[in-house]
Amino acid sequence: MPKQVILAAHFPGVNNQTVWSDPASGSQIDFASFVHLAKTAERGRFDFFFLAEGLRLREQRGRIHDLDVVGRPDALTVLSGLAAVTEHLGLGATVNATFNEPYQLARQLATLDHLSGGRAAWNVVTSSDAFTGENFRRGGFLDYSQRYERAAEFVAVARKLWDSWDPDALVAETGRFVTGQPGAFRHRGAQFDVTGNFTVPRSPQRHPVIIQAGDSDAGRDFGAATADAIFNRHGTLEAGRAFYKDVKEKVRRHGRDPDSVKLLPGVTFVLGDSDADAQERAHHIRRQQVSPQTAILLLEQVWNRDLSAYDPEGPLPKEDPNVDATSIIQGRARMTRDPLETAAKWRALAEEKNLGIRDLIIEVTGRQSFxxxxxxxxxxxxxxxxxxxxxxxxxxxxxxxxGLDGFVDTVVPLLQERGVLRSEYTTQTLREHLGL
Structure with missing residues (x-):
């Protein structure tokens, strides 16, 4: 019996992977755009729809990053609207565990779970970014080393709140859901001290699905201990197998069934009538994704210098990245953990293939997975x-x-023919879709 292929649809984010210059490109914030992609994914029998999050507009060289001016709506609000226009598709929101509180977020997620009939998911992300923290009362107080400590306790508290209702004590029946008896909760820990009664009954899938997206050693361990699914970026077969083996072993060491955590890399695709046609289209898309201006902006994020005077078609800077200065971009993590090592690799690649700045950036950042x-x-x-x-x-x-239309029309039927993707939904909740 072959494994079933889990599919999630990521709404194109505020980044250079989205081709804004294409005449077919639509609004990033119009609700009709969210509806179109969600309904396309449901037509393709996808498992869930996935939204990213941005809590502050990024700045580079002290100016708001060009791609952020399209705006970043609140994910939970959008997904609540989508719950009314979809029937089976899971609804996943990225929500920060650093700048939220367990009681409030647990209520919001439990509410979405009820509105959707048990289709909610939470992608847990963290931040120690003081720049983003300026939008919040606590500011950037949280030390980098504590981000996963807080996140783990946050998830534990949320689960305690979701479980605080006794489902066996029948109170009322509302439609297909039976509510239980409210119960008191109490938690006292290093990060949170909360007590009271939760206001939302247990949802149809008991807990929203927990997704995690960190790839550091601490992130992998947090995901292995806590998550139901892990969003990773290992796009090659070899890297994917190594990541899969490593994380599944970590899951086992935490006393969990390895099959209880699903590993889902983010991937892109370009389709064509022939492989050569697809390669030609991919080349065109790469050049749209990495404009001359974008190439300089991305290079600056590694070099941590103002490179606006450089020719995008010219050679790389002779000077090394400035690793001691404050990051030139605020509101997101640096592209690489070791800028000097990255610069050395990029210089070697540029020399080997005779690449200017833009062509190099296309080579190292603008690739499609399939x-x-x-x-x-x-x-x-x-x-x-x-x-x-x-x-x-x-x-x-x-x-x-x-952007998902062609995939659903042509690739999905072939996966269904192989027996590795459902032809119809036979389950209702997201946990059931995922086999959790």
């Missing part, structure tokens, strides 16, 4: 899942909101 005919893409995606490089994919199209 390129080819629909048959080739379906075959490769299935290979990743069946050989334990992942359990499925979070699919990131390059256009808003129609």
């Amino acid at each position: 390129i080819g005919t629909p048959a080739h893409v379906a075959e490769q995606m299935n290979l990743f899942v069946q050989t334990d490089a992942c359990d499925g994919f979070i699919v990131v199209p390059h256009l808003t909101p129609t």
Whole structure:
């Protein structure tokens, strides 16, 4: 019996992977855009729809980053609207555990879970960024080393709140849901001290699905101990298998069933009538994703210097990255943990292939994960899942909101023919969809 391929649809984010210059590109904040992508994903029998989060507009060289001016709506509000226009599709929101409180967020997620009939998911992210913290009362007080400590306790408190209702003590029946008896909760820990009664009964799937996206050693361990699914960025078969083996072993060491945690890399795709046609389209998309201006901005994030005077088609800077200065970009993590090592690798690659700045940035940042005919893409995606490089994919199209249409029309039927993707929904809650 082959493994089933889990599929999630990522609404194209506020980044250079989205091709804003394409005439088919639509609004990032119009509700109709969210509806189109969600309904397309549900038509393709995807497991869930996934939204990222941005709590502050990024700045580079002291100016708001160009890509952020389109705006970043609140994910939970958008997903509450989508719950009314979808029937089966899971609804995943990225919400920060650093700048929220367990009681409030647990209520919001439990409410979404009820509104959707048990389809809610929470992607837990953390931050120690003082720049983002300026938007909040606590500021950037949280030390970097404490971010996962707080997140782990946050999730534990949320689960305690969700479990505080006694489902066996029947109080009332509302539609298909039976509510239980409210119970008191009490938690006293290093990060939180809360007590009271939770206001929302247990949801149809008991807990919203917990997703985690950190790739550091601490992030992997947090995900292995806490998450139901892990969003990672290991796009090659070899890297995926290594990550899969490492995390599943960590899950086992935490006393959990390895099958209880699903690993889902974020992937992109380009389809064509032939493999050569797809490669040509991919090349065109890469150049749209990395404009001359974008190439300089991305290079600055590694070099940590103002490089606006450099020619995007010219050679890399002779000077090394400035590792001692404050980050030139505020509101997001640096692109690399070791800028000097990255610069050395990029210089070697540029010399080997005779690449200018823009072509180098295209080479190192602008790649699609799966390129080819629909048959080739379906075959490769299935290979990743069946050989334990992942359990499925979070699919990131390059256009808003129609970028998933071709995938659903051509790749999905081929996965269904292989028997690795449902032809119809036979389960209702997201946990059931994922086999959790």
